[in-house]
Amino acid sequence: MKTENEKMNDIPDVEKERIANNWAKFETRFANKPFIPETEAQKAYLHQVNHKEAQTIEAITKKAIQKEFKAHKQPKQVMQYDVAKTLLWRIMNAKLASEGRTFEHAGNDLEVIQNLLKYFIGDNSSKYNLRKGICLAGDVGMGKTFLMECFQSFCSAAAGLQKFRKVGCGDVFDDIAAANNPQVAIMKYYKGNVFFDDLGNEPEFFKHFGNEFAYMDRIMFKREESFRIGYCMTHFTTNLNGRAIETRYGKRFFDRFKKMLNVIVMTAPSKRN
Secondary structure (H helix, E strand, O other): OOOHHHHHHHOOHHHHHHHHHHHHHHHHHHHOOOOOOOOHHHHHHHHHHHOHHHHHHHHHHHHHHHHOOOHHHOOOOOOOHHHHHHHHHHHHHHHHHHOOOOOOOOOOHHHHHHHHHHHHHOOOOOOOOOOOEEEEEOOOOOOHHHHHHHHHHHHHHOOOOOOOEEEEHHHHHHHHHHOOOHHHHHHHHOOOOEEEEEEOOOOOOEEEOOEEEOHHHHHHHHHHHHHHOOOOOEEEEEOOOHHHHHHHHOHHHHHHHHHHEEEEEOOOOOOOO
């Protein structure tokens, strides 16, 4: 076994010089006299350095509070209702005309449309909580998807409104199933403002290496994390009622669902011929 002197001899000269220089710097640093403040500015600087921990705590607290007041948690009205009504009406009629239909309403349609319009422009006179997303629930053919698509176009057309993208829940499954790495494919649904259309129409589980993967539950879990700090809004349409959602997806999913969404039950009969 080599002695310490023999080990030192094996070290290259360049490395020995580097170690010596570092040690010299260390000695010089601690040989200096301690800093004694003389001017008021120096005293203030020394006080700031000595109270850095307290300032850091204050900064952390302020940052944490700011996170809780993200834009979607403190919505502001960005358009007058009458102006917004005209724009939405034109969008709805253009979309209906493209499908060869005319506007018909029944049940609570008008009430829902009026309050959704107030919701999307940030008008706090809306019946719906502006800090939560929207879920339109009801039987097949009530126009739930049509309404959300109209509001998607509305938000894209007007400056300052929260834009969102649409994805079918069945398409989420197809996307994950076709991916080489499902765990990576699912991550693009974790953040951003997204309208998930037709919840309940997708397969409940995705099998990955023989294991059943509840992908919609995972998406809701990650989106709820982002929602709490103000990074996303989630919207849904579904033909399922609350009990059916809890039975199909589980209590944890349903709890997040209620926490993140205004659940609006539409009452009109089917508009499909």
